[in-house]
Structure formats: C-alpha cells, structure tokens
Amino acid sequence: xxxxxxxxxxxxxxxxxxxxxxxxxxxxxxxxxxxxxxxxxxxxxxxxxxxxxxxxxxxxxxxxxxxxxxxxxxxxxxxxxxxxxxxxxxxxxxxxxxxxxxxxxxxxx
Amino acid sequence: xxxxxxxxxxxxxxxxxxxxxxxxxxxxxxxxxxxxxxxxxxxxxxxxxxxxxxxxxxxxxxxxxxxxxxxxxxxxxxxxxxxxxxxxxxxxxxxxxxxxxxxxxxxxxxxxxxxxxxxxxxxxxxxxxxxxxxxxxxxxxxxxxxxxxxxxxxxxxxxxxxxxxxxxxxxxxxxxxxxxxxxxxxxxxxxxxxxxxxxxxxxxxxxxxxxxxxxxxxxxxxxxxxxxxxxxxxxxxxxxxxxxxxxxxxxxxxxxxxxxxxxxxxxxxxxxxxxxxxxxxxxxxxxxxxxxxxxxxxxxxxxxxxxxxxxxxxxxxxxxxxxxxxxxxxxxxxxxxxxxxxxxxxxxxxxxxxxxxxxxxxxxxxxxxxxxxxxxxxxxxxxxxxxxxxxxxxxxxxxxxxxxxxxxxxxxxxxxxxxxxxxxxxxxxxxxxxxxxxxxxxxxxxxxxxxxxxxxxxxxxxxxxxxxxxxxxxxxxxxxxxxxxxxxxxxxxxxxxxxxxxxxxxxxxxxxxxxxxxxxxxxxxxxxxxxxxxxxxxxxxxxxxxxxxxxxxxxxxxxxxxxxxxxxxxxxxxxxxxxxxxxxxxxxxxxxxxxxxxxxxxxxxxxxxxxxxxxxxxxxx
Numbered sequence: 174x175x176x177x178x179x180x181x182x183x184x185x186x187x188x189x190x191x192x193x194x195x196x197x198x199x200x201x202x203x204x205x206x207x208x209x210x211x212x213x214x215x216x217x218x219x220x221x222x223x224x225x226x227x228x229x230x231x232x233x234x235x236x237x238x239x240x241x242x243x244x245x246x247x248x249x250x251x252x253x254x255x256x257x258x259x260x261x262x263x264x265x266x267x268x269x270x271x272x273x274x275x276x277x278x279x280x281x282x
Numbered sequence: 283x284x285x286x287x288x289x290x291x292x293x294x295x296x297x298x299x300x301x302x303x304x305x306x307x308x309x310x311x312x313x314x315x316x317x318x319x320x321x322x323x324x325x326x327x328x329x330x331x332x333x334x335x336x337x338x339x340x341x342x343x344x345x346x347x348x349x350x351x352x353x354x355x356x357x358x359x360x361x362x363x364x365x366x367x368x369x370x371x372x373x374x375x376x377x378x379x380x381x382x383x384x385x386x387x388x389x390x391x392x393x394x395x396x397x398x399x400x401x402x403x404x405x406x407x408x409x410x411x412x413x414x415x416x417x418x419x420x421x422x423x424x425x426x427x428x429x430x431x432x433x434x435x436x437x438x439x440x441x442x443x444x445x446x447x448x449x450x451x452x453x454x455x456x457x458x459x460x461x462x463x464x465x466x467x468x469x470x471x472x473x474x475x476x477x478x479x480x481x482x483x484x485x486x487x488x489x490x491x492x493x494x495x496x497x498x499x500x501x502x503x504x505x506x507x508x509x510x511x512x513x514x515x516x517x518x519x520x521x522x523x524x525x526x527x528x529x530x531x532x533x534x535x536x537x538x539x540x541x542x543x544x545x546x547x548x549x550x551x552x553x554x555x556x557x558x559x560x561x562x563x564x565x566x567x568x569x570x571x572x573x574x575x576x577x578x579x580x581x582x583x584x585x586x587x588x589x590x591x592x593x594x595x596x597x598x599x600x601x602x603x604x605x606x607x608x609x610x611x612x613x614x615x616x617x618x619x620x621x622x623x624x625x626x627x628x629x630x631x632x633x634x635x636x637x638x639x640x641x642x643x644x645x646x647x648x649x650x651x652x653x654x655x656x657x658x659x660x661x662x663x664x665x666x667x668x669x670x671x672x673x674x675x676x677x678x679x680x681x682x683x684x685x686x687x688x689x690x691x692x693x694x695x696x697x698x699x700x701x702x703x704x705x706x707x708x709x710x711x712x713x714x715x716x717x718x719x720x721x722x723x724x725x726x727x728x729x730x731x732x733x734x735x736x737x738x739x740x741x742x743x744x745x746x747x748x749x750x751x752x753x754x755x756x757x758x759x760x761x762x763x764x765x766x767x768x769x770x771x772x773x774x775x776x777x778x779x780x781x782x783x784x785x786x787x788x789x790x791x792x793x794x795x796x797x798x799x800x801x802x803x804x805x806x807x808x809x810x811x812x813x814x815x816x817x818x819x820x821x822x823x824x825x826x827x828x829x830x831x832x833x834x835x836x837x838x839x840x841x842x843x844x845x846x847x848x849x850x851x852x853x854x855x856x857x858x859x860x861x862x863x864x865x866x867x868x869x870x871x872x873x874x875x876x877x878x879x880x881x882x883x884x885x886x887x888x889x890x891x892x893x894x895x896x897x898x899x900x901x902x903x
Contacts, residue, residue, distance in 0.1 A: 253452070
C-alpha cells in the first residue's frame, strides 16, 4: 500500500504510549490517575490494531476487518471498565476520605 | 474453521448458546424483580425471595444446558428416530460439516457442553450460599453480577477467536470486580474491589497489547488460523523476531494475572479476603477454570508453534518461561500460605499454589504427544480443585455468618459440635493436599505423570523432572497449613460464641463437594474418561463432536471434506503416526502419515465410552 508514513512509526508510537501508561500505573498515587493510565495503555493497543489493519495483508480467512472490529470492541470495553472503575474509586473515597491508593491498605500479609 | 468470504449468520447457532442467553436474561429478571417486587420486603425476606428467583434461573439454565448437550448426542446415537422429533433443517444442522458457531468464533463441542453444566452447578451452589446470610443489601445486583460473570466464563471457555475471547474475559472480570466490592458494611470489601480492578484491568491491557502483536504478525484472530500461519511462517524463518517474543510475554502476563501466577499474584489474597465468601468462591473456582481453559487454548493451540525450545523466536519457547513461572508460583504460594491465620487468605495462597501445579499441566499439554490426554488431566484437576475449593469457601461463609470473622482459630472445636461437616471439611482439605484415596491425589497424579511422560516424547530436550520434583516437595509443604485447619477443628477446645448449626444452604455445598471429591477419588477413570473426551476437540482445530459428517458407528470415519483449516508440521505428522501405530489408534492407522492424522483426529472425540478404553489400552505395557 502506498502510504507516506511507515508502519514502524506507528508501532514505535504505540510502544511509547504503552510504556507511558505502565509508568503511570506504577508511579501514580491518585486512583483516578491510575485509571487514566490504564486507558492510555488500552489506547496504545488500539493504535497498534488499527495500524496493523491498515498495513497488514488482507487475509480472506478471517475477514479483512478484524483489527477494526477489535479496536471498536476495546473502546466499548474500556468505557465499561471506566464506569466500574470510577464507581469503585468513589466507594473507596467515601470509606477513607482520601484519594490515595497507598492508604487503602487495611489488608496485608 | 474460519469462513471464507462474507460470513453469514446461521440463526440455528443460537441453539448452542441458549444457556448463556438464558443466564444473561435471567440476570436482568433477577435485577428487575428485586427492584419491583421485593423492595417492600424486609432485608432477610428479600434476600431469600430474590435468591429463590435466582435459584430457579440456575435450575432452568441447567435444564437448557442439559438439553443442548443431549439433543445432538441423542440425534447422533439414533439417527433414524431423530427424524420424528427433530425437523429436517435441525437434523441437517446437527450433522453439518461446518464445526463451529458464528463463523468460527465459538466452539460448540463436548468440552463446552460439559463445562457449561459444571459452571451452572457451581453457580447454583454459590447462589444458595449467598442466601445463607445478609452481607449486602443489593441482592438483585449481586446475584445478577454472578449470573453475568457466569455468562462470561461460559463464553470464555468456548471462545475460538481472540476478539470473542477478550470480550468474554472482560465480561467475566468486570462483573467479578463489582461483586467483590458489594459487601457494603465492610471497608475492606471496597478496597479489595479496587485492588482487583486495578490489577485486573492492567492485565487486560497487557493481554490486549500482546494480542495486537499477534494480530499484526498473522493478520488474523482465529486461534486455528494463527497456528497454521505460525507453522508456515516458522518454515520461512519469519518468526525469529522481537515482536513475537513480546507478544508471548505480554499475553502470558495477562493470563498470569487472571490465574494469579506469581509475579502477578498480588491482588489475589486481598481480593479473596475482602470479597464476600460467595464472590470469593466464584473468583477462586469459575474464573480460574475459565481462564485456564482459555490459557490452554491460546498457548497450546494458537501459539503452539512457539512452544518448544527449537523454535527460533524465543530460545526456551514459552514452555521455558511458563516452567519458571510455575516453579516460582507453587513455591511462593505454599510458603506464604504457611504464615496465614485468616482462612480465606490461606485459601487464596493455596489457590495460587494450585495455579502453579496447573501450569505444570499446561506445559505438559504444550509438549504432549497425546494432547487430549494431557489436557484431560488438567481439566480433571480443575474440576476436583473447583469442588474442593467451593466446599472450603462454604466453610468460610459459615464462619462469616456465625462468627463474623475469617480466622482459622474460630473453627476451634467444630469437630465436636458438627462432626459430619467437620469430617467433610477434613476430606476436602486432604484432597487439596493430595492424599491418595481422594480426587485431589488423582488430579496431581495425572498432571505430574503427563509432565514426566514428556521425557520420552519426541521433543526430548526439556526435562520436567525437576519441576515435578519441586511440585511434590511443595505438596508436602502444603500439608502443614491445611492440617492447621484440621487441628483447629478436632484438637482445640471451642472458645467464644459457638457456631450455630449449618442450615442446608451451607451444608449442601460442603456435602456435595465432598461427594464429588470422594467420587473422583474412588472412580477416577470415569471422570478422566469424560474429561479426555472433552479435551480432545478443545485443542485441535474445531472438530466438533456433535456434528459428525455421518453417523458411522464403527471404524475411522472417512476423512472430512478436504480441510484447509491447518496443516501439521512434518514432525507433528510423524508424532501422530507413531501415536496411531502405538496401539491406541484406530485399526489400520499405521499407514502413511496423512491417513493416520485423519484417523486419530476424528477417532479421539468420538464418544465418552471410547476414551477410557483407549486409555487402558495405552497403559497396558
């Protein structure tokens, strides 16, 4: 396919985005920020999927649009995850009066 | 097999997902009836009433799943009579050659049927357990979430395609996050829910990112097509790349979270301890079974070409990595369980350790010459493990109801107050250790024998002796913490408030689990036969039991229409040939390799009765 931007750029972009997401999940203390970092990781995967779909060979045996379908499914699932995640964060906030994942530590061992 | 060209939707496929649809709709029914009719009742009556509605739903789903399983079997057994009670188009459909549902995204084989029934039975027991005491006020929500999680599990163990697999995985876990957090009176339930959510969704993202690389490398999401393309690519040397290695590691990390393997296990103890006992039981049993089946399907079917050490993508193959993870998982789980005083937390670490043993079984599946036997061993282990754990969580629910605590010390003196149930719990604990006459022993025996068997298999360069030795050592270590429960029940004086008698909601799961565990121990061949027959279609290309080309009762059926589904590599063909000539194969299977392949592939999933017989034939020296 004649395209100006090579596939590897998309892949590098997605990998960098994914790394940013992982670093965010590990370092952030605020549960909402952790939630956002998880969303960044899912978006990185979506970039990969769409790029592979655009540049990949068309295979008849799985239908040519698997990547797009999967990306749409991921967006849907991500929305459901956020809805659930915000609910859980609010529940924890009410119990502790704090938005800090390090303080939610009533269980250990 | 993936369809070629524009896929068409066959509405008759819905027949095979009827149990899933029923459970999904019944979740809504429970939710709405709870809001509409039950809100005026007082909390305890509301709990019992909504619970009864939910139990009716599981009963109905059981009947439907049984019918879905039996109708094809009956039609196949009596093809002449079937015309009188089935319409022509249904008959055509049942004997159709296209083996999978919804253009190859779901399997409808014996494994799916058997495990649907298992999930529904476990769900019924867990719904019953939820009725035993009031740990939340949102009964409609809690039970509906359990139902929808079950739908996710059933689809997850049926998925033959990565998009379906991902969506089913998320359906299951999102419902379980919420069910974990629904014990509103306790702070730690919310904490457990949030921790489970964060770890779980990070793992989903890792899994998805790995999946995107697999899609990029192969251009398809169907498991069997991925396998075929990887085999082809391996011959052209295309798989020696970093993307493949990254994909394997990321997918492994994603599944590792779901089955709580060690570098990714941190959520499990907190989630089990904080969740209400029925939700914890569902995480420990149903979610683990479904994740492991999906794990086997992805790794031992789709990524099988990357399994072995001689693949050139990852030097040790994924088997080497999984072996290290398994070793660390079982050792860490057992050592950490030793210092637990909390019963549910102890069960969490014990379930991590059992995840390690199960990974040994998955390695055996990846290496095995006879995939159905090795996968059957893993499924056997899963069933026995699930029931033993369910019984243990019923005991935890009993503790939570009467003592509002999870400490092992609160079981003190139970042996004198409730001798029958205490003996049942003893049997469950002994089965989890793996004491000989019980089901847990045979689960471990089969899995470890399969792992050891691989030394003689064709890919001899990995020796699993060290892994099995470590697993045996770990089983000994595990005895110490399980025995602590027995010591509390039988050797200590009861202290504090005595536990009230268990009503049938708590007694039934314990008794039934004990019956299954003891039964599996007394007649392991029976369960193993079913599990092998179930495993046979699972890890090959979807060759489906209930849709044979023609009802031929004896002899290897004629090869199906020339199938482009996937090609075996040369050494696999050789292996199949050896297997067929080794005694268990169909008569005349010693011919050229392609013929042997057709024979073994279609003969193994034939019937429940055949599998034990062929196993005996193999065991005979």
